Amino acid sequence: MLDIQLLRTNLENVAQRLALRGHAFPVADFNLLEAERKTIQTRTQELQARRNIASKQIGNAKNKGEDVSAILVEVADLGDELKQVETHFEKIQAQLLQLLLGIPNLPHDSVPEGRNEADNREVRRWGAPRTFDFAAKDHVTIGENLGLLDFETAAKLSGARFSLLQGGLARLHRALAQFMLDIHTQEHGYTEAYVPYLVNAESLHGTGQLPKFEEDLFVVPHGEQGNYYLIPTAEVPLTNSVRDQIVALESLPIKLTAHTPCFRSEAGSYGKDTRGLIRQHQFDKVELVQIVHPQHSYAALEQLVGHAEKILQKLALPYRVMVLCAGDMGFSAAKTYDIEVWLPAQNTYREISSCSNCEAFQARRMQARFRNEKGKPELLHTLNGSGLAVGRTLVAILENCQNADGSVSIPEALQPYMGGLDRLAAPDKK
């Protein structure tokens, strides 16, 4: 959510910056609503003040045993009018809030202009794509040939966009998550968290998934108490842990990590990445969240990207880092780096991590604050990033580490997590 003060004082500028990311701010609607708000609020407060004064007079008069009927007559009509005006005021406030909740974050000055993926800029590359002396297969073929990846059964169990892993591949998947958590907690200073996978609507409002993107979420009805939502990312529970809180200055930065499944309905992505593990309704991810002092959020973003990169480096998987253009960024982000891993079968780099600084955008929605150097509450800055998407890392390993005989070499860093196993191979067929 943007600062409404900013909209009041600097609307033109805000609209321009939002236009950079392809959002048309409804300037006329806003101005109209604001003007109405102003008159109604003033009127409401006038009436409230009058009521307060009269009530005080009644109290005083009664204490002295004086007759209060004159004042009561004066105040008689006040109640009705006040109620009417208050209701009106609340309605306008709600409309303003609705409007505000639907507006994406402002892009940071360092974010390149552009409309879509094609305008993202490469920041750096690490590692060189391997050259194959045989025809490199894609991860689906590799996994199915090994007998460890089974989409057919998954479809029977659940439907499209689900997967079933078995044996060494399932273990590799688990090993990856363990490995990532260990690196982030032991080398990068994150605190591991185990979080709810079902969250309430407030939490999703806090991080920005609601109210605008409900169709991307899986909803679980929960009787009269409303709905639960399956988390689309651990960013939601981790970041919302500071919702409605004022944290102490000394406790910053708060660095949290969690391994969770993520659930996305992928509405509107029909026909995209239908083959394989790239785009699933359920996938695992190790998430990194930092909650920091506003002065340090951009330094923290660079750090956070580095933490995610570190995983790929240790796995020896080639990647590149992209800075997203204004038009390609997510709703809550002020600046986003994507890390894209090399996938030989697709002969391209594919997103495996997305790291964003949301500045105070989420903090304002969540009322997440800290007590600053002057002792005053101030909004925090929040960051999040994948460190990394487990399923996609699995894909990258299958494809990058495949051998001519159909087996897959296990990156050295993971072997301790695999009981020393150094390759996945098909069982001998007899």
Place this chain on the structure above:
RNA sequence: GGAGAGAUGGCCGAGUGGUCGAAGGCGCUCCCCUGCUAAGGGAGUAUAGGCUCAAAAGGCUUAUCGAGGGUUCGAAUCCCUCUCUCUCCGCCA
């Protein structure tokens, strides 16, 4: 699921219809005394917003005592609903 207790400022805690944005304490900030610490004295110390002001300062003002609704001229206080926490019982991994 059943029975009971509770939710007040950074924290503890008083407050059952008006003089309550809220006693008292702790903590914190500033000042004084002492000065090696300790002790002592004084002042200050919620949040969000509106209007005003060129801006800052200031001034005026509104809302907020878990959330929402109701009664009333007036609600932290009375009534209703909900949420959460705690204790006991039941059930369960």
